[in-house]
Amino acid sequence: MTDTVTPGARTKTSLLATDAKTKKRNAAEARFRVYGLTATLLAIVALVVLMASILGNGLSAFKQTYVTLSIELPEAKLDKSGTRDIEVMKKVTTLGYTPLLKDAMERTMAGHDIAIEGLSAKEAAEMISKEAAATLRDQVLANPDLVGQTIDLRVLVNGRIDGYFKGRVDREIAALDQNVSPEQLDLADALRDAGLMETVFNWAFLTAPDASDQRPEAAGLGVAILGSIYMMIVVLVLALPIGVAAAIYLEEFAPKNRWTDLIEVNISNLAAVPSIVFGILGLAIFINFVGLRASAPIVGGLVLTLMTLPRIIIPARAALKAVPPSIRDAALGVGASKMQSVFHHVLPLAAPGILTGLIIGLSQALGETAPLLLIGMVAFVREYPAAWSPENGLFGEPSTALPVQVYNWTQRADPAFVERASGAIIVLLVFLLVMNAAAVILRRRFERRW
Amino acid sequence: MTLPLFVLLLLVVAASAYVAARARATASVGGDRRKLTSLPNSYGLNAAFAAAIPALGLIVVWLLLGRVSTQTEIFAFFRPLAERPQLLIAISALLAVGGFAYGIARATPGFRARIAAERWILVLLISAASVAILTTLGIILSMLFETANFFGKYSWTEFFFGLTWSPDFRGNSQLGLLPLLWGTLYISLVALLVSVPVGLLAAIYMSEYANPRFRSFAKPAIEVLAGIPTIVYGLFALITVGPVLRDWFAIPMGLGESGSSVMTAGLVMGVMLIPFVSSLSDDIINSVPQSLRDGSLGLGATPSETIRRVVLPAALPGIVGAVLLAASRAIGETMIVVLGAGAAAAQFKEGIGEVVNPFQAMTTITVKIVSQLTGDTDFAAPETLVAFALGLTLFVFTLGLNVLALYIVRKYREQYE
Numbered sequence: 001m002t003d004t005v006t007p008g009a010r011t012k013t014s015l016l017a018t019d020a021k022t023k024k025r026n027a028a029e030a031r032f033r034v035y036g037l038t039a040t041l042l043a044i045v046a047l048v049v050l051m052a053s054i055l056g057n058g059l060s061a062f063k064q065t066y067v068t069l070s071i072e073l074p075e076a077k078l079d080k081s082g083t084r085d086i087e088v089m090k091k092v093t094t095l096g097y098t099p100l101l102k103d104a105m106e107r108t109m110a111g112h113d114i115a116i117e118g119l120s121a122k123e124a125a126e127m128i129s130k131e132a133a134a135t136l137r138d139q140v141l142a143n144p145d146l147v148g149q150t151i152d153l154r155v156l157v158n159g160r161i162d163g164y165f166k167g168r169v170d171r172e173i174a175a176l177d178q179n180v181s182p183e184q185l186d187l188a189d190a191l192r193d194a195g196l197m198e199t200v201f202n203w204a205f206l207t208a209p210d211a212s213d214q215r216p217e218a219a220g221l222g223v224a225i226l227g228s229i230y231m232m233i234v235v236l237v238l239a240l241p242i243g244v245a246a247a248i249y250l251e252e253f254a255p256k257n258r259w260t261d262l263i264e265v266n267i268s269n270l271a272a273v274p275s276i277v278f279g280i281l282g283l284a285i286f287i288n289f290v291g292l293r294a295s296a297p298i299v300g301g302l303v304l305t306l307m308t309l310p311r312i313i314i315p316a317r318a319a320l321k322a323v324p325p326s327i328r329d330a331a332l333g334v335g336a337s338k339m340q341s342v343f344h345h346v347l348p349l350a351a352p353g354i355l356t357g358l359i360i361g362l363s364q365a366l367g368e369t370a371p372l373l374l375i376g377m378v379a380f381v382r383e384y385p386a387a388w389s390p391e392n393g394l395f396g397e398p399s400t401a402l403p404v405q406v407y408n409w410t411q412r413a414d415p416a417f418v419e420r421a422s423g424a425i426i427v428l429l430v431f432l433l434v435m436n437a438a439a440v441i442l443r444r445r446f447e448r449r450w
Numbered sequence: 451m452t453l454p455l456f457v458l459l460l461l462v463v464a465a466s467a468y469v470a471a472r473a474r475a476t477a478s479v480g481g482d483r484r485k486l487t488s489l490p491n492s493y494g495l496n497a498a499f500a501a502a503i504p505a506l507g508l509i510v511v512w513l514l515l516g517r518v519s520t521q522t523e524i525f526a527f528f529r530p531l532a533e534r535p536q537l538l539i540a541i542s543a544l545l546a547v548g549g550f551a552y553g554i555a556r557a558t559p560g561f562r563a564r565i566a567a568e569r570w571i572l573v574l575l576i577s578a579a580s581v582a583i584l585t586t587l588g589i590i591l592s593m594l595f596e597t598a599n600f601f602g603k604y605s606w607t608e609f610f611f612g613l614t615w616s617p618d619f620r621g622n623s624q625l626g627l628l629p630l631l632w633g634t635l636y637i638s639l640v641a642l643l644v645s646v647p648v649g650l651l652a653a654i655y656m657s658e659y660a661n662p663r664f665r666s667f668a669k670p671a672i673e674v675l676a677g678i679p680t681i682v683y684g685l686f687a688l689i690t691v692g693p694v695l696r697d698w699f700a701i702p703m704g705l706g707e708s709g710s711s712v713m714t715a716g717l718v719m720g721v722m723l724i725p726f727v728s729s730l731s732d733d734i735i736n737s738v739p740q741s742l743r744d745g746s747l748g749l750g751a752t753p754s755e756t757i758r759r760v761v762l763p764a765a766l767p768g769i770v771g772a773v774l775l776a777a778s779r780a781i782g783e784t785m786i787v788v789l790g791a792g793a794a795a796a797q798f799k800e801g802i803g804e805v806v807n808p809f810q811a812m813t814t815i816t817v818k819i820v821s822q823l824t825g826d827t828d829f830a831a832p833e834t835l836v837a838f839a840l841g842l843t844l845f846v847f848t849l850g851l852n853v854l855a856l857y858i859v860r861k862y863r864e865q866y867e
Contacts, residue, residue, distance in 0.1 A: 043675065044668060243578075248575055272848065276784045276819055277841055281589045283823060291517075337565075410684075432678075436677060
């Protein structure tokens with residue numbers, strides 16, 4: 001018998017040669033892979049661009065340009081009585097100090113043989129920040145013996161000149177800008193060459209309070225950081241015990257009934273409620289109803305606590321659930337009560353997981369902005385808030401917060417505030433990085449798998 | 451005596467009750483702890499809780515009632531009491547002393563102090579769990595009252611069906627919801643069009659194709675996106691994405707000259723949602739059993755065919771749920787739209803072209819809540835109160851989406867075991 005091949009019934013195929021259909025399928029496979037890779041890379045590129053944009057705009061906020069002037073402090077102007085009495089000297093306002101800076105600028109230029117054609121003394125003096133007079137006044141009031149002497153003082157230059165050293169302002173822009181002229185930039189160059197004008201690390205950015213619209217060079221994050229720390233303390237003190245207690249009850253004790261179901265559904269829904277709704281809650285309940293003061297860190301802390309609670313309870317429950325039942329059984333078996341088995345055995349074993357969830361919840365609270373806008377934390381605050389004061393109570397003094405300060409600065413007209421806002425975000429991201437790193441370390445080091 | 455001082459004193463009383471009850475229980479059996487039914491600590495705890503909890507509870511309820519009675523007529527009978535804090539201190543001092551006496555009296559060998567003490571702890575645990583209920587109640591009540599106020603001053607039909615949003619604090623405002631709702635939905639749609647395909651494909655690639663080395667670097671990178679606060683995305687939209695879109699797309703195409711636009715906010719919000727969609731889809735894809743994949747591959751399907759014809763259909767309900775959750779996030783997002791979308795409401799009167807132009811500045815519900823409630827606000831004016839109505843609308847919307855998402859996931863979930 002011989003095999004008969006019926007020709008034409010089906011096409012010949014071979015494992016060695018791919019036919020058209022297989023090619024098509026393989027091409028589809030390759031395409032799909034490329035789509036997936038592209039999507040992943042797109043996400044990563046978005047992250048890189050985001051970071052580059054923030055760092056590129058914000059890193060220069062950590063540098064600031066100062067000019068060193070030799071300032072004469074005439075007794076006739078600053079202390080007419082000659083008694084060096086602080087109360088008398090306080091009557092001279094910052095306006096009284098401004099002319100001294102103008103004279104100082106002229107004298108400094110003369111002392112170093114710097115002359116710029118077409119630059120009036122007024123324009124030269126305008127290069128000094130409006131904040132400088134206040135700095136000088138504080139300096140003199142802190143040390144009245146300086147009156148009558150000539151001192152060398154390092155003061156801020158204005159935002160445009162600072163921008164020139166950071167590459168934000170050049171001569172073309174200066175020619176068009178009313179606030180700065182090319183001659184001023186020439187003077188800035190000359191002062192830099194004389195070693196009088198320099199750019200140094202900007203500690204004031206981290207410690208100084210906010211400054212008004214006209215003086216971006218003086219604006220700092222001091223009040224905002226303090227306010228954020230106060231709020232985090234409130235959140236920590238309230239959310240940790242309440243969150244852990246709620247998680248323990250729901251996971252270990254709650255009987256299966258309507259009330260427990262209601263609480264559970266509630267918590268998962270609260271975790272998904274938009275944060276701004278919590279701001280409305282804070283405004284309506286804590287400020288309008290209870291009568292707490294707007295822009296106080298205590299109100300912000302309470303609002304953030306309510307917002308963070310479900311986000312702490314959910315991981316805390318997961319951590320409790322991950323502790324194997326054998327631990328509970330063993331404790332009960334040797335005569336512990338249910339309560340003792342939970343508090344002596346289950347809770348310590350779940351602690352790393354609970355703490356990880358807590359830290360992540362706190363870091364979300366730290367970056368939250370929208371609810372704080374509604375409870376008045378956008379206010380312009382220059383006084384460092386005290387943690388406690390007799391008239392305002394605990395954390396009751398007006399304050400602002402890091403993310404809100406960012407928002408605040410984006411609403412200002414001067415382009416120098418873009419740099420400040422990005423710099424503030426870098427500070428915020430550093431805080432978040434530290435907190436998340438702590439959470440990762442905690443998880444890696446202490447979390448047990450059964 | 452002031453209230454904070456009294457609360458501190460209560461804590462001192464509780465601590466001394468602990469010490470006293472413990473000492474009395476030990477003394478009653480002559481120092482032989484084996485003769486006690488419970489550990490000495492339990493007697494102490496029971497006494498401390500009995501002294502502190504009822505007194506503190508009374509203070510909380512009293513202050514709350516006092517506050518409520520001054521604001522509404524419901525508890526008007528309470529008003530005279532609320533004005534006398536000394537009375538409150540006296541009553542709760544009485545409660546504390548009573549609890550103290552009870553705790554000490556019960557420090558006898560036969561009393562099952564552990565059970566009593568644990569009952570107090572359970573009360574504390576239950577009240578902590580109930581904070582969630584109180585929060586929801588607070589949210590709903592705070593918005594409901596002010597919304598009712600608002601509808602007393604402004605017609606509800608004009609709010610829900612009005613086509614114009616132009617608030618004017620001098621009166622004669624038009625506060626129509628529809629322009630804001632349109633802006634919200636439009637921006638959310640753009641965000642979902644970005645985040646759903648990218649997030650889903652990234653999740654698929656990560657779980658089915660990527661080698662471990664690539665995954666160990668790409669997965670945390672995408673998760674970092676999830677940890678970035680929204681204000682950072684907002685600033686990114688304002689200073690980078692907005693100007694780029696304006697200069698490279700909107701102006702050359704003649705579609706507008708605004709840096710803040712639907713596209714700006716939508717794109718950036720899409721980036722924000724990528725990790726959200728991708729981590730949810732990742733969980734869902736991983737929950738599809740390996741046997742389904744093996745079966746499909748064994749029949750000769752390529753990996754992509756397996757994913758498209760087997761894994762995705764099996765994971766579909768979960769993915770739909772994830773998309774709905776992402777939509778609820780997008781609708782409630784505030785900072786990105788505040789900084790990226792603009793403040794001008796959609797102008798239906800200008801024609802449909804203006805309203806669907808993605809490079810046009812457009813505002814959303816959340817932006818208007820912020821703008822109506824910040825700065826100088828007058829809580830009698832409908833222009834301020836409208837924010838509460840907007841908030842309630844937003845709350846109902848997002849809640850509905852969440853519930854729908856959970857329902858879909860539960861109802862259509864495949865059971866494999």
